[in-house]
Amino acid sequence: MSPTNLLFTISFIIFTIGFTFRHTHLLSALLCLEGMMLSVFLLMATWSMNSNISSFILPLTVLTLSACEAGIGLALLIASARTHNTANLKNLNLLQC
DSSP states (O other): OOHHHHHHHHHHHHHHHHHHHOOSBHHHHHHHHHHHHHHHHHHHHHHHHHTTOOOOHHHHHHHHHHHHHHHHHHHHHHHHHHHHSOOBTTTOOTTOO
């Protein structure tokens, strides 16, 4: 495993640990998810460059899905801040109207 791939794998593990233990605020959870998706994108892009595959369709698809996830997450953040006046995940109960 090259040092670059090891770096991206370690960054994915760090963001996963951060998402697992520090998910009290919605914005911090979204940032951890975005970091995980970015490290997956960079890992796939370097893998496709090192394996002489000329197709970048899979990494670009992951990047597109990551951008959609970020947009939906920010929309949920704004909606929860407007309706509940907070973005803490412990205070949000989506099953209760």
